[in-house]
Amino acid sequence: MTTAARPLTRHRPLSERIIEVLLFLSAAVGVVTTLGIVAVLVFETLDFFVVVSPIDFFTGTFWSASILPRAWGVLALVSGTVLVAAIALVIAVPLGLLAAVFLADYASPRVRTVVKPILETIAGIPTIVLGFFAVNFISPQLLIPLLGRNNIGGFSALAGGIVVGLLITPLIASISEDSMRAVPRGMREGAYAMGATRFEVVRKVVFPAAISGIMASIILAMSRAIGETMAVLLAVGAKPQFTIDPTESVQTMTAFIAAISLGETAQGSIEFKSLFAVGLTLFGMTLVLNLISGWVVRKYRTAY
Template identity: 50%
Template sequence: MSSSVTGRQTASGGPGFLKRSQPRYGEKAIKVLLVAASLVSVLTTIGIVIALIPPAAEFFGKVNFGEFITGTNWAPLFKPPHFGVIPLVGGTLMVTLIALLVAVPLGLGAAVYLSEYARPRVRRVFKPMLEVLAGIPTVVYGFFALKALTPLLQDVWPVGDPPQVFNALSAGFVMGIMIIPTIASLAEDSMAAVPRALRDGAFGLGSSKMQVSTRVVFPAALSGIVAAVVLGISRALGETMIVAVAAGGRPNLSFNPLEGMQTMTAFIAAAGIGDLPTGSTGYQTIFAVGSLLFVMTLVMNLVSIRLVRKYREVYE
């Protein structure tokens, strides 16, 4: 009898009845804001493409694409003009390579130390201090390379001709210091996400700390480490102020990092603040070089996405 009464009370909206909740307009508004925030990067990319395509297409209507992509003489403002972009691409790759030679070993070494060797108290102090480097304005890095590092290298250079006043070596070295926090922080986060059980199992088999770090944790976090390195490369490719201040403004197709070189971003910055008439071929070179840099970064990111998916480890 009591059970039937309870059933009637529940069905009629008694104490046991679960009422339908009111619409949560706040949650819907937050969801809309989050979707809008996620679309900002997509719309920004689309806007960049829309801004680049018409001037670049007009430029390639006047200049042969084969000459642009394979030519070794870049002098768009001289008479007769030359539009071979290879010296700018070579300078960009040279500075980026030097930066990676500095940032990858130091950044990954810092990540391994913070993740596997540092005590929690030390990690809480060192990681924010490391990330402070990412907040220093890049123009400060550029003047440091020009006024401090280059004179130091000129004084201590052991053999041959010392570095020139503007050179790729100083710019690349300082750029590598700049991207260390990017690589170290993201790689450390990936290593910290590796389950503790994998470490305990390796220690139980008699592995040393170094073996666990390099043969267990590092491979398990490889997808995140690849993403960190690729993000560092992207930042190095797109850096402007360091190379504009310290690497020089003369297009130079050379394999000698002691010489001055001009990168793609440095040319865009120099030409963009000049007195080039809008719509002229010289002005349109800015968009042609920018389009090439955009395509290079896009291809690199697509390759990195494939590598990340290939080496991704999923743990429960």
């Protein structure tokens, strides 16, 4: 928001006013985008709900959009999404937090200049590449030899979860590291002066002080994992089912939307309309997570 300084002259020529209006309109594009997203999703979803009952949609656990008999139980897609996101978090939370602690409290400046680019490189890899990595490396060369060919196939929630975990790790690491570095030096030095070891300083001083940023980073990563499309599309297969077995092939909400767009589905058909209802569900879930993340930061932030 504006700083205290103001122009000395009160006279504002017309051009100044026009410019301000133009700048304001640019800033308002964001609001228009949000309204557009909500309007499109809600409008098209209502159209879908004329044919399919919303109760069946939100409570059903069987999904079959193109194969008869059709079934529209979105929980089958939601469970696939949540399963993949949960696996991703199981991997990314420890990896990301350990990396953040390492960068904030252990690494020397020289080591930092080596480790930080590793994280940034992973963050910058297009997600389709991670999907490729899942089907060509994680599944055939890691999971199948490890778990046996009878227990896991080429496509699984586990393979998808692992690569999504990889891609959200840098997000957790960088936001958490920022909030750990924001903990003032004096607090660390006080603990050292009391005879604490480095690990005790991290666990009892830095970690609690940085908890708002850490929580926010995890929730944002969760939202990102739920919304990820390209990596999941290749890795988890295309079998919508209500399951918590990570070795099964599933379908996520994003992968369903992608699959419908990739196929030859006619735009007016009911399968195509279901895409908007799934989109609205997805949008609702990530919106709630993003709002919670913002609330956590505001509520638990301690400024130093």
